[in-house]
């Protein structure tokens with residue numbers, strides 16, 4: 078115990094009556110919402126050349142031809158665009174061109190229209206001349222897997238239309254398409270996390286791009302803190318299930334209008350992690366002589382960027398969670414929604430303390446996470462590449 082008394086040694090004081098959410102939102106401020114409000118607050122914004130709307134030649138003036146405007150805007154009444162209206166017949170305040178509407182929806186970014194994702198996928202398949210079968214999302218420090226790809230075609234995220242950019246140290250921010258162990262693959266060197274300020278649908282949008290590029294298998298890796306006391310730093314936990322804490326808080330990458338071209342409105346998530354791939358990975362680990370460092374377990378994603386409190390870690394352990402991180406779950410949900418086969422693992426980069434202590438060493442930190450990931454990247458890369466080889470051989 079550390080300088081203060083906890084009544085029952087469990088570390089909880091029941092003083093939790095003030096934890097209610099304050100604004101009823103999903104908790105992310107994406108910095109782009111203003112695009113909606115500009116449109117709704119300017120009743121004269123239109124797509125024609127007569128006024129101050131986009132492309133208008135008479136900027137700063139108001140439009141006298143308001144035929145396209147909804148009645149509400151003429152009386153000054155506010156019309157709040159909803160996701161349905163944005164995806165519906167395209168009328169927010171007045172007629173927008175298809176391109177303008179799409180730009181608004183992309184900026185609005187909680188929903189990525191199918192057509193935008195299709196365009197990104199075309200950009201990648203045409204630019205690389207390949208239709209990859211396996212998609213890989215490289216977790217923190219494991220980006221070197223993408224460096225093993227042969228004949229790589231590299232796409233910097235910032236050069237891909239409508240793609241977000243990586244903001245985390247250790248995430249390079251590029252997409253690499255090429256061949257690995259005979260299979261055509263596309264690998265994300267750098268993923269998008271909720272804590273970067275991106276809504277979950279944007280974090281996992283690249284999974285849908287992968288799907289439309291032809292990807293059938295999603296491989297996702299992450300760095301995670303080990304909660305299971307049997308786990309050591311440097312171990313690998315093959316994910317066989319997850320606890321979606323962001324989902325408990327009412328947040329999902331599938332929120333908003335469902336496009337059935339990707340998958341059903343209410344997808345089932347039991348058996349999300351492919352058992353055959355888990356079993357093959359265990360066999361490969363045996364052949365590599367790292368069997369004793371391999372576990373099968375349950376991962377949980379929290380929003381981050383802060384690491385967990387002792388009370389949170391105790392609660393997660395009681396829920397059956399073995400490792401905790403800040404990613405992957407929303408990618409897996411998106412992949413399963415569009416019927417991809419999923420294989421995922423956590424590299425245990427730190428042991429999570431579940432007892433109170435004053436020792437600084439017990440605190441997780443990103444430098445340690447990166448250092449362990451660097452040390453273990455050879456084993457992680459070998460495991461993934463050998464598994465990809467098996468998939469390739471089985472389908473040849």
Ligand SMILES: O=P(O)(O)O[C@@H]1C[C@H](O)[C@@H](CO)O1
Nearest residue numbers: 216217299300403404443446
């Ligand atoms: O992208 P992953 O899940 O590997 O990154 C983890 C979570 C945080 O970004 C970071 C914390 O140190 O590592």
Ligand SMILES: Nc1nc2[nH]cnc2c(=O)[nH]1
Nearest residue numbers: 300301302401402403441
């Ligand atoms: N949330 C979380 N993410 C991590 N990523 C690497 N280690 C950790 C950890 O202990 N907690």
